[in-house]
Amino acid sequence: MKLSFQHDIPSFSGNFIIPVFETGPNHLVPIEFYGVSVPSKVFYGKANEIYAIEKYDNVHLFIGLGKTPDYKSVVTMFRRAAHKYPEFFNKAVLIDLPNGLEPQLVSALVSGLKLGTYKIGHFKNEKPHPITNSDFALTINNYKSEEAFLQKALILADAQLQCMQWVDLPPNVVTPEYMAKAGTDLANETQFQATVLDKNALQELGMGALLAVGQGSKNDARLLVLELNPEAEGKHYALVGKGVTFDTGGLNIKTAGMQFMKSDMAGAAAVVATMHYLAKSDSKKRVTAVVPLCENAVDAASLKPSAVIEAFNKKTIEIIDTDAEGRLILADALAYLIAKHKPDVIVDIATLTGSSVATFGYECGALFTNNVDLEFALRSAGNQVGEKLWPLPLWSAYDPDISSDIADVRNYSGKPIAGAITAAKFLEYFTDKHEAWAHLDIAGVAFGDSEFAKFKHATAFGVNLLSTFIENH
CATH class of the missing domain: 3.40.220.10 (Leucine Aminopeptidase, subunit E, domain 1)
Structure with a gap:
């Protein structure tokens, strides 16, 4: 155009x-x-x-x-x-x-x-x-x-279109390797740096949670790391996107709606697309993105309920439910990000829980943070571009729901209540008490029905929100 x-x-x-x-x-x-x-x-x-x-x-x-x-x-x-x-x-x-x-x-x-x-x-x-x-x-x-303002609108739309394509393509195309290559290809086109950690590198790092989720799949897990303006002064922003390219639920297999689980990497797609937009629009902000990628498949080698695994930060996790897998790969990604890159501000984004859908329907994403300024900035960015967020608590009263007798923490409370909150509490455990971390649960808004297709499809929720947040913050 x-x-x-x-x-x-x-x-x-x-x-x-x-x-x-x-x-x-x-x-x-x-x-x-x-x-x-x-x-x-x-x-x-x-x-x-x-x-x-x-x-x-x-x-x-x-x-x-x-x-x-x-x-x-x-x-x-x-x-x-x-x-x-x-x-x-x-x-x-x-x-x-x-x-x-x-x-x-x-x-x-x-x-x-x-x-x-x-x-x-x-x-x-x-x-x-x-x-x-x-x-x-x-x-x-x-x-x-300014004419440049509208040129950036076209760049944004291109990033959103790319995000939608990734999420809508089938899982036999979009594998962990595919998404890792997509990130590196975009990096080669623009000005950010890309690093892909394969299975061997993940084993050497001790990223046991990410590897455990992916161990039942023939498509090995990857960790994609993208860096924009790594030498820039000012605040260092970080994005983490859940990239489960297909989620069967594992041995706790899903009983309905599995055909839509190609969308369980919508958080990863939004993060990579956001990096694409920031680079193409010549952003001067320093931004690091960490994207854990895997498939949650059913196999003889699949992760078992009651197993105990060790995450990157050496914390042990009791597996109550293998379908609570997104929080496992995010836990490793967050711990790795904080230890290796030391960002000032962290936002993770994930299609994490059905509980967030039960709470908000399809109108907004769930926002979790203990940082009032960060909450205001994210909600303001979302309201500005029509990608709304609403806060839910991270009160210590929910801590017992993730406590374990046999390990440091368990991945699921086992209760039919407060699912989005306890998932966020699990992630919080791996943030090393970071003062400016926010978690966005976008399960209800990343993939849904609209007039533009007959069946459920990608929305690119998060691309405009994250881009606007970083530009304005």
Whole structure:
């Protein structure tokens, strides 16, 4: 996509998108656009409404913004337009911005159009969306802010598209090795460094929790480490993403919904995509990402309930449930990160528990931290971009739920209550009391239903949130 800017509509040749703030069905003055008139009884800018009219051999697409649009709603509106009307974009397109549309919402508009090109049929012979053509021209009229801001919106959308593809691809394609290579390939394209630790390296380091989860699979575990601006001054940020590329539950095998467990690496995908965005947008922040990758498979060698394993930090873990595996690989990743890289701020992100879905449904991710400033910064970033978080407690009252008679800690309380909280308490045990650590449980928002596919699919939740948090913090 080629992005350009102008203030001379009569000289433009192509199709037009006209975003419109809501007026009312009884508004006396029709919506006018260079000889095209739309009476309010037909269209008055109500949110999510689209009205198309052809005149002067060009199609004019009027899109209703509503009265007070927010970032997420604008992204969805324009993703819908690109998704439903791909033929409209066979010509060059000009968007005539209404007065009063904030730059943040203009960036949402641009990102939404790019996201509308996503097609989940990765194994179908489908024509690519016209917007993906390198010569497609999108012209923005009446834009009064920095042009680089919108270029970053396109970079962000590219990162989100990559995240969605990784999560939606099947597990016979997306293996631990595949994701490790994806991270190194992106590093080679941009300015961050990538290191992949294979099974032998993990054994030498003593990453027993990660290795234990992956020991039942023919696809060996990996640890992907990405570093952006490692010599930069200022705060050192760190991201950790759960990367279980397929989760059967292990010997505590899942009894329903296993076909969706290719999405159990959505946290890893969000972290790698975030690093891609930060590098491509020339971020000056110092960021380290640690991504544990494995499969939780059923085999004679699989981890057994009641086994005791040793994590990277030499703490022992009693295995109560092999389907509580995500917290095991995150425990090793967090302990490794803190010991080897010593970051100032840590955020881990994972599709960790069904309990978070039972609590919040599909509206927001669960946020755990004891750092008030970090909580505020993450929630503010999420609210800004429509990826909401809501806090749950890490009270010491929950400590007994992860205590063990035979080991230092156990991986599951065995109780049908407070599952997201006790999982977060387990992770906290491996953070060495870090003063600025946050855990995001995104099980309800990383993969779900929407108008853009028939069945559940990836949302790229976390990419915009983490990127915005790091940029603004």
